[in-house]
Amino acid sequence: EAGVVQSPRYKIIEKKQPVAFWCNPISGHNTLYWYLQNLGQGPELLIRYENEEAVDDSQLPKDRFSAERLKGVDSTLKIQPAELGDSAVYLCASSLESGFEYEQYFGPGTRLTVT
Amino acid sequence: QQQVKQSPQSLIVQKGGISIINCAYENTAFDYFPWYQQFPGKGPALLIAIRPDVSEKKEGRFTISFNKSAKQFSLHIMDSQPGDSATYFCAASKRNTGKLIFGQGTTLQVKP
Numbered sequence: 401e402a403g404v405v406q407s408p409r410y411k412i413i414e415k416k417q418p419v420a421f422w423c424n425p426i427s428g429h430n431t432l433y434w435y436l437q438n439l440g441q442g443p444e445l446l447i448r449y450e451n452e453e454a455v456d457d458s459q460l461p462k463d464r465f466s467a468e469r470l471k472g473v474d475s476t477l478k479i480q481p482a483e484l485g486d487s488a489v490y491l492c493a494s495s496l497e498s499g500f501e502y503e504q505y506f507g508p509g510t511r512l513t514v515t
Numbered sequence: 516q517q518q519v520k521q522s523p524q525s526l527i528v529q530k531g532g533i534s535i536i537n538c539a540y541e542n543t544a545f546d547y548f549p550w551y552q553q554f555p556g557k558g559p560a561l562l563i564a565i566r567p568d569v570s571e572k573k574e575g576r577f578t579i580s581f582n583k584s585a586k587q588f589s590l591h592i593m594d595s596q597p598g599d600s601a602t603y604f605c606a607a608s609k610r611n612t613g614k615l616i617f618g619q620g621t622t623l624q625v626k627p
Contacts, residue, residue: 404558442521495613498613506559
């Protein structure tokens, strides 16, 4: 079974430019998460989807970040415009359902460098 | 109150030794405590998890010890191997939220 797929794996952009990350969750997983991982830190949840609905986006900086999960499968996370402080790894995870009894499977992440 | 504090930041252990990583939390509503292992260039992967109704859980060489009154839990890696060299994260979550609060991570190096 294929794991969580993310692309691109690496992205270098100049500040003020837009950038988008794509995530394909494990087949059949209804819940999808986007996490931000700064260097030397643990992941921090940005947004959680149950099917197409964003059920927790309280940590998403909505002035510059946006996300969508059309048709309840793939998801895209966008930053516009990017700032130097956005340099980090953006992780996507999925689980069968929400709730602690459902293991979250993480993708390899997209490493963003903003210059 | 949402924080999970992890220590040490880094750890060096000889092959065959015991690696111990500690975490403390503040929010008594947390009721799920997983440990994740992360290799460079990879996403975190679930290693072992515990709920507060038990004080210890063992899976192979990995054991979680949980102290509810002290609001602390720890990961013990017995017979540590060079292949265990990775970054380990503890986390905590409240029932049905799906929101994991991660610790800061511990970089473990197991020397041959």
